[in-house]
Amino acid sequence: MSGFPFIEVSGDYYDIGFQIGSRFKKQFKKALSFNFKALKNSSKDIDYFIDLSSKDLVFTKKYFPHLINEIKGMADGSGVDSDLLWLLNDEDILLDSVTKCTTIVSRRNDNIFLYHNEDFYSDFIDNMYVFKVNLNNKIKILGLNYAGLILGSSTSLNSFGLIQCINSVYHNSFKRGIPKNIISRAVMESKSLNEAVRIISNKNSGSGYNHVLVKDNKIFDVESIGSDSKVFDIRSSSYLHTNHYLYSKFDKDAENIPSSVSRYDNALSLLKYSMPLDHGKIISVLSSHDGSGTICRHRSRKLPESTIASIIVDSNNLKLYLSKGYRCRSRIYDGYSM
């Protein structure tokens, strides 16, 4: 068992949102209360933030009205206020920088394997779930997700064979526009890498993620910063990303995230030392606590974030393997098929 609850739903956008919201009411409420704690340190009240996020709703309605329906379904199913749930999904408005996640992609035996440490506040270890969605009998999406956020907030696969893994990246050029969580959700309906890149490059995008994308034996890494994005076509046998921009133009505008840089440097040197890579060596790198940039992260007084999920994706077979908690203690991975 992966340790995460599993839900399988089908229907239209509203239906799938409603069923997920109904099942995870308690977790949705926890996500809201956690995120709104940030308000306690603010001189502004909740109406100010709701008003701010309503501006982003206008941009989203133009491009992704169906995804607003999905969030409406999530709100109705969970019984939480739809304005508050929209604000939660407009993640940059409330949430402080969290330096989460390390991703390694590896080519082996004509296959591509994706390895991901999902790092977040350790309180959220019981707020994630595994989903399998059949949307309008047209597309299936499988993945791990945070309760309260629209699908696509961690690692997901679709029935066209596209895999997406998200890394948070931090920058100073936020503008009002489509929230990054909506962009990553929309990507999960792409039939091709180029379609995914078009979605990420939307000129009305408000912030940015790093999107590691795999399809048809190709790896794209797309860093986005508002309406600007950079595509890396990865031909090397392995690739690594943490939580800072690798594209120098974007990095100049980014917040300095020393913990991400040290984690990246540490992982990169371990990967080089471990060549040629195999499954065990990559797991060993992701489980490492050596040096200043610890890669597997354990909760401590100094470090509120920890590794809450360990993920492996086999791209040829569209299989997702998951284990709850610290990577160094993950021994058995539960497998999910499309």
Ligand SMILES: [Zn+2]
């Ligand atoms: Zn560990």
